[in-house]
Amino acid sequence: MPDTVTAEHHLTLLDDLLKRAKALGADAADAVMVRSDSVGASWRMGKPEDLERSESTDVGLRVMIGQRQAVVATTDLNPAGFDELAERAVAMARVSPVDKYCGLADPSLYAAEVPTLDLDDHPDKDAERLIERARTAEEAALAVDGVKQSEGGGASAGRSMVALAIRGPEARFEASYSASSHSVSCSVIAEDGQGHMERDYDFSSARHFEDVGSPSEVGRQAALNAVRRVGSRKMGSGKLPVVFDPRVANGLVGHFAQAINGSAVARGTSFLKNRMGEEIFKEGIRIVDDPLRRRGLRSRPVDGEGVAVRRMNLIDDGVLQSWILDTSTALQLGLETTGHAGRGTGGPPSPGPSNLYLEAGSQTVEELIADIGEGFYVTELIGFGINYVTGDYSRGAAGFWIENGKFAHPVSEMTVAGNLKDMFLSLTPADDLAFRYGTNAPTVRIDGMTVAGA
Template sequence: MKGNMERLDLSQELARDILAMAQAKGASHGDVVMVEGDSFFVTVRLGEVEKISQAQEKRLGLRLFCGSSSASASTSDISQQAIQRLIDDTVIMARATAEDPFSGLPDASLLARDIPDRDLLDDAARSVSVDEKIAIALAAEKTAMDFDPRITNSEGADFSNQFGRVIYASSQGFSGEYQGSTFGHSVAPVASQDGAMQRDYWYSSNRKFARLDSAKSVGERAARRVLRRLGARKVKTCEVPVVFDPDMAASLLRNLSSALSGYSLYKGASFLNGQIGNKIASQVMTVWDDGTIPGALGSKPFDSEGLPITKKAVVENGELRSYLLDTYSGKKLNMASTGNASRSVGEPPGVAPTNFYLAPGPRTPGEIIASVKQGLYLTETIGFGVNLVTGDYSRGAAGIWIDNGELAFPVEEVTIAGNLKEMFQNIEMVGNDLEMRGRICAPTLKISQMTVAGD
């Protein structure tokens, strides 16, 4: 191998060296993000290992400013030679872009002073054996396959985990790093009846290996979910209440978080533009963004600009309290960053929620379903029919028809449609069943009326 290609170890010191080299080449300021990690996944199907994959990766991302113009670059080649080239190219690009008076790094006085331990890493990431991981996937699939004779096939079960390190340094004087791990497993059984097949799945993910749902519970849940879809049919086009199960309610929150992104807002590409302080949702809706929860999937000690992470109400009793902002989008809106800067190496800076969740309400899911005379219990959506500029919403849907307060028969090949502005106002009930299963979570919720299109 050639010597100048030799790979360097990632460190805060290397990050600071890169910034110093960049400043020597003419950059006025800049920041560096570096990530390295190990990843593993295994897929099993019908009792046999099907795919297994393992890797180690390193990436380096650099953003440089020449006054108020900037550019960014990234590389997986972390050698002296590649870093020199990266700096040269980035300075050339930064000089070629337009001056933007809003650009820049956060004020040094705002930077995180300490780096709290959010309990993001589980040492099991290094110690759990490949055979143990395979055994979990096999057990989840076997549980699902043995659950009912109508479960005849499987798309497979998987187990995956990652662990790694994030390093961030900026010319404002910030330098910090943290480590984290994630584990996940899922299974997708296929059931058939009268010549028609259905597939469904269930999953668990967590930063801690020991906190994953058991293979048995994931397998059983997946089996129940696929069985209840058998015999699904269309319904007549109608306007009815729609009850969103927790995962579907979380998808609505994902739409909300996108509409609250500072980048969508200042571009005029969000229907929530200028709505701070206004009632954008029903009284029963309170949404938190909290990146401080120990051990949670969306937690971190500082954001991608080195700003501290906080807990904040985004929507409180229906009133919009906060957008999701970084320094740039904040300046564009004449507001301060909310500590939601997010940057994957190689992508331009953006914002993302941390742990973003709908606060639970007083009702059980059963009570919510019982409150519906005729309506849809929504368990799946497909397609991308959400327009965040206008709020128009129309997606393919599957679920269970509610007849006189009871789950009656499975429904498929229908769409649900409305407008997010009205849908948020029409949230009539929120369930008590919040579980922090991902970064964006919600309990069961009921929207008083939507158009269900079918026959």
């Protein structure tokens, strides 16, 4: 993947493309290039299963003529291909519907510098090493008593580069950065003597190789997760405390982010659309979006419109502080972009979070559940029963029954339901926050949810 010289070359290519678009009549234009290279290997039931390598380079061009815009994309980096791309984009923009909210970000908001976030360790994508890591993960899982079958171990490594260039009547901006990725995973099936089977998994991913969990530990944890679920049963219905494991608790934070996304707020389709400055969570709760987190899985030194990014408390002491906005949604709401524009090659910018997380609380998980006489600890959620207009929430679930503050036995084929407005106000976080995903949360407890056997 590109070093500094090739990154500069990519910006030169984008500058040439923008000049072509401007020469054809575009008032303003921006272009993004995404180049990626990755290798992935899998190992299943004692032998290699797949080895895949992918390489791609995509360019997206957005042109604006007055209040009309068009976006086109290509994989052809030849001069003739760029001529065609620019001609097509300008022609499309001339006949596109008027969009009074399209346009470039205010140049005063552009990043003055592109911070270094230590996202790239120039990964070794050696296929043999990846196969060995996948094999190690599966072998560690199969060595655990109770595991009967494997859906495979996997390992991958990759690198991507993003280059962005912007040209307007009074605007000029360009930036590029690269990021690496590493992962290891394993999925297995456990079975008891009565033929009851359960599947579960584990994985680890990181920007730097040294931060990825060991394949043997990932495989072993996948096996333990599956074994402890064997013998699950359905339980009755009632209003009970529900405790969400971190790997599903992050979904609640994701639902919150969706509800404060500028697109939903501007359309009036969010249950939080009129709640700015109000208490959404309990006092003391904080939800943070931090695009500048070193080695973060969703870190970015600038947003997709060249705007400077910053750490933000979206919820501070339980109170909603900000929407998630790009330039277009900010204009619709009469506000200023928050630097949350994301950008692919196939469409215009749109708002979205970066490294989003719910801050840890002060209680251990054991303390969080100690006073629960009967409750449900959720480790898996199924389906997508969320109504963002009303906040109604209903998901299929599996996990463990809690009795007298302890895990009693595994359960499955359950449903948990409530309304996100009430759930957020009742949410209490534990102290076990770990950064494993793009969106992260510690274990959380929500009292008074409806629990039912499916």
